[in-house]
Amino acid sequence: MAGKQLEFDQRVQRLNKKHSKLSKGYRATMRKDGLVVMKPQRVRSAVPAKVLLFTLLAVFGFKAFLLSSLGPSGYQYRIDSLKEGTQVEQAGAWIMQIDPVSQFLSVQLNKVLY
Template sequence: MVLDHLHFNKRLRQLARKHQAMSNGYSPRMRADGLIVFRPKRKRSGVSLPSLVLFVFAFFAFKAFLVASLGDVAYEDRLATLKDGTFVEQGGAWVMQVDPATRYLADHIGPILR
């Protein structure tokens, strides 16, 4: 009797897990024997790779625009001000520091802005 109860509880947990998975959507599949079986759809990530690459490129382009429009000296002065600030401002200064990609883009954007 106890084993029957344990098997019953195990089956209930499996059904609850399957029900939870199916709540995200499901798609019917026909097996080779003709039986239609419903499989849960997998949850997709909220951020796709192309959108992440676009965001990173836009961030570097924004930094390059700032460097090209302000000039190297003024940009470095503003970064120095951030480096002397709070912990969050110091983190912003680290993120906004000029790197090779920003320098390359700024060198190509600069003549267009002037």
């Protein structure tokens, strides 16, 4: 009797696991023998990776443009003034601080523009 109970518990556990996967979304597919089977559908991210990558590139491009147009000292002056502001301004100062990527892009932009 214990063996049958263990087998039953394992089957219930598998069914509960399958049910939890199907509750997040599923699609119906037909097997070669004609049986319709429900398969769990992958959960997609709310924000695609392309959008995140484009946003990151836009931020670096914007920083490089500001750095090349204001110059390093003028840019740093504005960052320092942001560091003295509210928490949101301080977060902006942290994001907009000079980093190697934006500095490299700024140098390349200066070569093209000037």
